[in-house]
Amino acid sequence: MLTVDNINLHYGAAQALRGISLTAEMGKITCVLGRNGVGKSSLLRAITGQHPVSAGTISFENVRLNGSAPYARAKQGIGYVPQGREIFPLLTVQENLESGFAPLPRKERFIPEEIFSLFPVLGSMLSRRGGDLSGGQQQQLAIGRAMVMRPKILVLDEPTEGIQPSIIKDIGRAIRYLRDSTGMAILLVEQYLDFCRELADQVYIMDRGEIVHEGGAESLDTEEARGHLTV
Numbered sequence: 001m002l003t004v005d006n007i008n009l010h011y012g013a014a015q016a017l018r019g020i021s022l023t024a025e026m027g028k029i030t031c032v033l034g035r036n037g038v039g040k041s042s043l044l045r046a047i048t049g050q051h052p053v054s055a056g057t058i059s060f061e062n063v064r065l066n067g068s069a070p071y072a073r074a075k076q077g078i079g080y081v082p083q084g085r086e087i088f089p090l091l092t093v094q095e096n097l098e099s100g101f102a103p104l105p106r107k108e109r110f111i112p113e114e115i116f117s118l119f120p121v122l123g124s125m126l127s128r129r130g131g132d133l134s135g136g137q138q139q140q141l142a143i144g145r146a147m148v149m150r151p152k153i154l155v156l157d158e159p160t161e162g163i164q165p166s167i168i169k170d171i172g173r174a175i176r177y178l179r180d181s182t183g184m185a186i187l188l189v190e191q192y193l194d195f196c197r198e199l200a201d202q203v204y205i206m207d208r209g210e211i212v213h214e215g216g217a218e219s220l221d222t223e224e225a226r227g228h229l230t231v
């Protein structure tokens, strides 16, 4: 289980996270919803070690992560699919996938076949450059690359952003499959309410750096929850 306990995060004098606490359980999809700029990406940057927290603790499977480098967290099993995908545009699809080998011991450095069952388009484009793929294909590649390292928790930053509906469906199916087949924890931040409602076991809503709502997916249908999400 991932446990975030009362964290603050600052960019210089500006405070982006205020006393955030949440958990993401193994075998569950946990979704954090919120409008633009409320701090969702900052939360994931804190969890993956891209930005230090100024207070509070983050632990995964009872190991405290504070202060450890992003690569150390990857080794511990935290897989990250960043906002905007961040694939390597000049590397091929195969090379992009292989970049996920970095935290693995030598004997585990192979690309699991299930990536191509989930995202067949990647298998047929192995020698294409990442930058030549469509946005949706790049998103599938970014998820595939994170799966290469066999994470215990997959952390995704707005995987539906700018992506066509048919690929959003494929991504939803893949996320559900990963939860059910591997029992991994999935932590997803999103603005797309319907996607979260369909997938989530547990939801949190953020507003201005704070958690303002917590509950099951059905709690998103309350007026209180919707009030936090409408502009």
Ligand SMILES: Nc1ncnc2c1ncn2[C@@H]1O[C@H](COP(=O)(O)OP(=O)(O)OP(=O)(O)O)[C@@H](O)[C@H]1O
Pocket: 011, 014, 016, 034, 035, 036, 037, 038, 039, 040, 041, 042, 043, 083, 191
């Ligand atoms: N590198 C940075 N330096 C200074 N302020 C930042 C930085 N990154 C984010 N912020 C600010 O921190 C706040 C939270 O940003 P964050 O990107 O975490 O929000 P978000 O909910 O992920 O938004 P979006 O949906 O647009 O990605 C915003 O006010 C943003 O302007």
